[in-house]
Amino acid sequence: MKTVKLIVVGFGTIGKGVLEVLRMKHKLVKQRYGVDLQVSGVCEIDGSLINPGGVDIDSALLYAARGKIREHPDWKAEKSLEVIRKVPADIVLELTPGNIKTGEPGLSHIKAALESGKHVVTSNKSPLAKSFYEIAALAEKRGLSLGYEATVGGAIPIINLYRDNLEVNEVRSIYGILNGTSNFILTKMFEEDLALETALKEAQELGIAETDPTYDINGTDTAVKLVILANSIMDKHVSLDDVKVTGIGEVTSESLQLAKKHGYAIKLIGDVANMEVSPRLVPLSHPLNVSGTLNAIMLDTDVAGTLTLVGHGAGKIETASSIFSDIMHIAKSADISRK
């Protein structure tokens, strides 16, 4: 049996989802892979649960659900950077929300983790979009893994699929629907002939769109994910400034109905070959014509031909699937020795 210790940095929706899935799957992971996953730290903004022998998952979730995490017996005043550096662990899960201009606070968390000899798994797009090559080089130098499957496409394991299952392929281009909120809005406008404002309001009422949906509507969120795919899968050395971005703000229900009449949908497509995010016509029977909040990512490869993956681009449980894909890749590897 291998024991693999995790530090969870950021205990919002994603962090809670990870602990919920860990509670559900702890036994299965032990049985199937001989890996005992333990949590030695959980960092909030103003302090952390710390227990090198393993924080009790049930009680952590229970205290959090009651809004009383600070009353948990393992609660300490130590903040994330200190915990990352000092608490013994194999993998730091960086699950905070990020600022796309600075990459912080995730960027500092990731660097601190790698500098303290800990593997990193993150769901945080900002540090990757901002400093992919810097972080990747730091991880490589230290012989550590950097997993970021959850940053793009939610539950769709696109990055690890490329690494693990398409070894002899060169990826020539990547196209994708990478933002569930805008796809939900376009689907509503297409199917029910709604105005953008009405569809957006419905998305907000359903909890699909956030109160400030600017980055979903104006294409920035798609562009950030495009940069991560371009660098990680195609080694493009690009940044957000290199992407021409047009959002869905100007798409009208009239244009959608006209497209429909001719057998097309309109989708917000991220296109690595042209480093462009824009609304585009997609034939109705095309694999990228997926509805609702679904994401779809198409890889054009030289051997396998065109491969498309469709799945849930968000959701705390769904996203945890990708986070655990990264965790298990590290746990199964020789990097962590059997005890």
Added chain:
Amino acid sequence: MKTVKLIVVGFGTIGKGVLEVLRMKHKLVKQRYGVDLQVSGVCEIDGSLINPGGVDIDSALLYAARGKIREHPDWKAEKSLEVIRKVPADIVLELTPGNIKTGEPGLSHIKAALESGKHVVTSNKSPLAKSFYEIAALAEKRGLSLGYEATVGGAIPIINLYRDNLEVNEVRSIYGILNGTSNFILTKMFEEDLALETALKEAQELGIAETDPTYDINGTDTAVKLVILANSIMDKHVSLDDVKVTGIGEVTSESLQLAKKHGYAIKLIGDVANMEVSPRLVPLSHPLNVSGTLNAIMLDTDVAGTLTLVGHGAGKIETASSIFSDIMHIAKSADISRK
């Protein structure tokens, strides 16, 4: 640098595709993975190319293209079983066409390979459909790998995706379009209002359907792949006899046009939950509504939610992508030591 030696059993379309891709990618695999892939044997029905120091790929393909493989300097009278047992190699690639009732000759090839301590990678559905658990147990007992990504969905890496990237997921059901020929026919009937016979003739003229398309039309090919998915991903312990099979023979262009009027396509769906192959209505914007010869496989999982993979279900180069996915999984693992 690791040297990994392959024996290619079956030098038809798939076998030639594998050597073509190897010729194209030999250098890339060396650079990217430090693996030198060599071919120590290539088995035809009546003899083999044998060269423990490495058969020259270029000349093997050239002699084969000229129909003069038997004049190649490495040609020997030894047949497949003898080569599998006696020629030194790490992996046997079993790429012959199979008989779905007996599983032969692939079944004997696979057993001989495992019994001689060689890993197996196969594109041959029949031995898997016939004796999955027997072969899997034999491989496990010997501590050897058995790769069969290419048996289902052509270039779609569905089996390895499940193994490598969905570790904490339980798969609750699998649905798929697993036969490109029947999907091509249904697409033609749907889009151009053709009769089945006309669409089939077109498929044959384009080289998509074989001279005898019985198993494509009557659903048997889909059922065989369904059995492989059910056993390998869901551990269902089923055989071909457990599948209720209805092919596309009774689907009329009238029913397709009626479906279209109501926003549906008709697709030949393999459904593991009900162990059934049958033509079914699929909404036009559904991820399984893919056109032409494309295949699409949908996994319903408990953590990631629903994931769909769409790609090329056939083609000698495309299928080779899956074969190399299996080869590289073995080559990268600790099973084969660096020399």
